[in-house]
Amino acid sequence: MNLVSIVVIIQLFFGIVIGLYFWNLLKNQRANKNTIEKESEKEMEKLREMKKIGLTAPLSERIRPKSLSDVVGQEDGIEALRAAICSGNPQHVIIYGPPGVGKTAAARIVLEEAKRNANSPFRTTAPFIELDATTARFDERGVADPLIGSVHDPIYQGAGAMGQAGIPQPKRGAVSNAHGGVLFIDEIGELHPIQMNKLLKVLEDRKVLYESAYYSEENKNIPTHIHQIFQDGLPADFRLIGATTRMPEEIPPAIRSRCLEVYFRELEPEEITTVATKASDKIKCEVEPNALKVLSEYARNGRESVNMIQIAASISKRQGRDQISQADMEWVVESGRMSPRLKPMIPLKSRIGKVNGLAVQGPSTGHILAIEIMVLPSLGDGKITITGIAEEETIGNQSKSIKRKSMARGSIENVTTLLRYLGVPAHEYDVHVNFPGGIPVDGPSAGLAMAVGIYSSIQKVPVRHDIAMTGEISLHGEVMPIGGVLTKIKAAKQAGAKQVVIPKANYQAICAKITGIEIIAVETFKEALTYVLEGDHVKVKPSNQYRIDQSS
Numbered sequence: 001m002n003l004v005s006i007v008v009i010i011q012l013f014f015g016i017v018i019g020l021y022f023w024n025l026l027k028n029q030r031a032n033k034n035t036i037e038k039e040s041e042k043e044m045e046k047l048r049e050m051k052k053i054g055l056t057a058p059l060s061e062r063i064r065p066k067s068l069s070d071v072v073g074q075e076d077g078i079e080a081l082r083a084a085i086c087s088g089n090p091q092h093v094i095i096y097g098p099p100g101v102g103k104t105a106a107a108r109i110v111l112e113e114a115k116r117n118a119n120s121p122f123r124t125t126a127p128f129i130e131l132d133a134t135t136a137r138f139d140e141r142g143v144a145d146p147l148i149g150s151v152h153d154p155i156y157q158g159a160g161a162m163g164q165a166g167i168p169q170p171k172r173g174a175v176s177n178a179h180g181g182v183l184f185i186d187e188i189g190e191l192h193p194i195q196m197n198k199l200l201k202v203l204e205d206r207k208v209l210y211e212s213a214y215y216s217e218e219n220k221n222i223p224t225h226i227h228q229i230f231q232d233g234l235p236a237d238f239r240l241i242g243a244t245t246r247m248p249e250e251i252p253p254a255i256r257s258r259c260l261e262v263y264f265r266e267l268e269p270e271e272i273t274t275v276a277t278k279a280s281d282k283i284k285c286e287v288e289p290n291a292l293k294v295l296s297e298y299a300r301n302g303r304e305s306v307n308m309i310q311i312a313a314s315i316s317k318r319q320g321r322d323q324i325s326q327a328d329m330e331w332v333v334e335s336g337r338m339s340p341r342l343k344p345m346i347p348l349k350s351r352i353g354k355v356n357g358l359a360v361q362g363p364s365t366g367h368i369l370a371i372e373i374m375v376l377p378s379l380g381d382g383k384i385t386i387t388g389i390a391e392e393e394t395i396g397n398q399s400k401s402i403k404r405k406s407m408a409r410g411s412i413e414n415v416t417t418l419l420r421y422l423g424v425p426a427h428e429y430d431v432h433v434n435f436p437g438g439i440p441v442d443g444p445s446a447g448l449a450m451a452v453g454i455y456s457s458i459q460k461v462p463v464r465h466d467i468a469m470t471g472e473i474s475l476h477g478e479v480m481p482i483g484g485v486l487t488k489i490k491a492a493k494q495a496g497a498k499q500v501v502i503p504k505a506n507y508q509a510i511c512a513k514i515t516g517i518e519i520i521a522v523e524t525f526k527e528a529l530t531y532v533l534e535g536d537h538v539k540v541k542p543s544n545q546y547r548i549d550q551s552s
């Protein structure tokens with residue numbers, strides 16, 4: 001055998017081996033493909049079966065408001081939301097409010113209303129993208145970020161065409177999906193601080209800038225669009241609507257300062273009833289007036305009211321009736337262990353040491369606060385006892401909190417000093433202040449009410465039962481401005497007060513819109529005393545300049 005024959009045999013041998021290798025590879029690939037196709041067909045069948053099954057949507061979804069006018073109550077909040085989003089120059093918004101009062105419903109429809117304005121920059125195709133901050137996962141490696149987007153580096157891409165070619169692929173997040181429209185972040189207060197900072201950067205730049213160790217400007221394999229994204233950023237020009245049940249102080253100031261802050265309030269019993277009636281109409285089920293009354297006493301928000309109708313309707317239907325009775329509704333209350341939403345009212349009689357203070361609970365819910373004060377001759381230097389609220393309070397947010405002496409205590413100390421200065425011997429008494437009802441009190445704004453209560457107790461003069469008051473007291477007896485004054489005035493009115501005393505510095509033109517209560521704006525403690533005590537006890541003549549009667 002000559003050398004040529006040997007070479008030919010070797011070539012033939014290797015040819016056969018390589019041929020067998022590729023033939024085997026192809027066979028395996030085909031077998032794999034068949035298995036995958038069979039698996040996929042099985043899964044598709046399961047998916048088709050699953051899609052055939054569908055339970056009815058919850059009633060709260062079925063009666064979800066379709067236009068802003070369908071949102072019950074919230075007139076002020078809706079007006080502010082409209083002003084922010086429906087103008088020719090829309091702004092970012094944060095909506096504060098308790099759960100289930102229409103924040104999400106309003107946010108979902110406001111963009112549609114904005115599109116109807118010819119001056120709006122939102123196009124008719126503008127997207128509305130929704131993200132829940134409680135589930136938007138934060139990934140430290142930046143491999144997946146549903147909010148901002150991320151870069152899929154070849155190492156994470158597996159054997160895809162781009163991955164094999166070593167090309168990093170930017171993946172859009174919600175901020176880019178919302179480009180040209182609205183990004184709604186529910187529970188925005190729950191965003192991870194790093195995500196919040198990234199979001200701020202996007203709001204500033206109106207685009208997302210990506211980085212990757214795999215990106216090189218010189219790499220000719222990288223497609224043009226990816227070069228563009230890495231070099232110029234991915235557009236993310238949208239308006240943000242954040243909703244939260246948290247207090248404004250708990251939201252980072254940097255995001256607050258970029259947003260118009262809108263407040264949604266707790267729904268009134270009549271409004272709860274309206275939402276419930278709409279729900280019962282939808283399912284064609286009548287509701288006895290007494291059943292509605294029970295519902296309005298127990299449901300705390302729109303969602304709860306709809307849910308109560310749904311359960312009560314299913315009870316009555318199972319018993320072959322088309323009407324929800326009072327007993328059905330009471331059963332719902334009992335089985336849900338619901339407690340009534342007590343709306344404190346003003347007391348029926350004027351009493352010594354009993355004052356109607358005002359407090360704001362949560363971001364926008366006002367309450368009347370029946371403050372009780374008792375003074376007893378002191379054996380020492382005058383002791384101060386406070387009950388019903390914390391002696392020490394924590395302030396701050398998730399990232400930073402500090403404890404401080406209760407501001408209510410500090411406020412009482414100021415008041416006793418002031419009273420001594422005015423010739424009232426407060427130091428000769430032990431003072432006990434009680435805040436019943438478990439409503440959190442921010443000390444300074446109850447200063448005026450506490451000063452009046454202590455004065456009333458020492459001088460044995462009753463405080464008028466039909467007047468409520470709010471204001472901080474300075475050591476020199478000035479009544480200083482406080483927060484949430486409109487909410488407090490409305491709370492006083494709802495509790496049945498005829499008049500409300502507020503700091504003069506808080507009086508705004510908008511107060512004139514509130515009817516059915518007389519607003520008395522005062523500058524000093526002495527001036528306030530002339531209005532709040534029974535009879536004519538104070539010699540100082542106040543200026544009536546800021547007394548505004550709106551009870552017509």
Ligand SMILES: Nc1ncnc2c1ncn2[C@@H]1O[C@H](COP(=O)(O)OP(=O)(O)OP(=O)(O)O)[C@@H](O)[C@H]1O
Pocket residue numbers: 059060061063064065070071072073074097098099100101102103104105106186243245267275301302303304306
């Ligand atoms: N003011 C309202 N007017 C009409 N329907 C309401 C109102 N508030 C709540 N509802 C009903 O309750 C459902 C839930 O409301 P929505 O999701 O808007 O509340 P939310 O304030 O966003 O609450 P959460 O903070 O829990 O998300 C709505 O689908 C609607 O059926």
